[in-house]
Amino acid sequence: MLNDLFDIHGYDFTSYSKASLKRRIVRLYSLDKFPSFAELRYRVKTDGNYLKRFVEEITVNVTEMFRDPTFYQALRTDVLPILGTKPFIRIWHAGCSTGEEVYSMAILLKEAGLLNKTLLYATDLNPTVLEKVRKGIFPLTQMKQYSESYIGSGGQKDFSSYYTANYGQAKFDSELSEKIIISTHNLVSDSSFNEFDLILCRNVLIYFDKELQDRVLKLFDASLGSLGYLALGTKETLKFSAVQNSYKQLNREKIWRKIV
């Protein structure tokens, strides 16, 4: 089935974590009530609309704003002041899903007075989630929790000043979204496309096997300027990768600085 996806549609999932992928496929198989696995396979092969759903469902698109507040606090105190000395800042959110982290970052930059000289590149393999990034609209029900996390990250403003509430949705200010450049990019098959000062890729590598993780980390390495920063998820690591010797971890948070 994974070979079908690659041969016919060009999506390469063969280096994804088998345990996670298997669970996602079994989940979708039961969610969509297929009578047999062969029928799921046939549908994916022949029905372009269903393929879209399949890719969206087997990749994980769960994300939130200011997840792990201490991580964002470390960005505020340890990373942004250094980036601020540069005339221009480029940041890449790789595998950004629906963009909650990108908007969190834009808020940090605005509060540090750096937003006007920054561009945030938001990429994902999935065009549907990128449409949500473009709109900057998130469910209002989440805002209480996001506001608490924002405060936990050291935020001192009224979080609701960043969005307009309407019909159960929170639309974030266009001042933030104007600085976000959106593009599809598949970490498995696409190459480096710019040089960045900070790359964030949190809770994406966990879905890849070790070999693909290493390949993607090399791609990040090739896309980071000297003394650039790389941020991963709280349980992700550089320790299995060939690039680890070129990086120094900042502190307890999963932020590394390129030292060569």
Added chain:
Amino acid sequence: MEENRVAHHEKLIVIGGSAGSLAVLFKLLPKLRSDLSIPILIVLHRRSSGDSSLADLLATKTDIPITEVEDKDQIMPSHLYLAPSDYHVLIEKDFTFALDYSEKVNFSRPSLDVTYESAADIYGESVVGIILSGANEDGTKGILEIKRNGGTIIAQDPQTAQMPVMPQNAISQAKIDRIYSVTEMADFINGI
């Protein structure tokens, strides 16, 4: 000893619990012999903060090394592992852990069902699933899956549980092999 370590590399105990289970672990861990070779993975429902101090707290109760799982960690004998908060824990064929940040299952992340099911898939009859005190129904589906794959399933005696719902639900739906008090549980594990 060496032989023992190799053999036990392909066995695993998964202990799952929710409300009221921490007190059980505080009693259970000190009773485990420190030269235990079978690895144990502990999955607890906990608050979704990135706080890692629970592993430090549990470490004060046992001489067996205990670490919070990181992505792709190799499962080693004579080791206790704790599922991190806010991630599901899965197991790969090469006996490494894979973390997963997908939707909550039974309102829980980590979910016991997710880990029990994955352990059943990889370890088959060589896994022991233990379900402790808790107030929701997470774990039952996974325990059934362990049984279906030939593994051993054990429930904490609901009469000894602060929150009996979770072990009781497992007992009423699955053919539980053993219903144990904490002391009996420790004796069983030490005898593996």
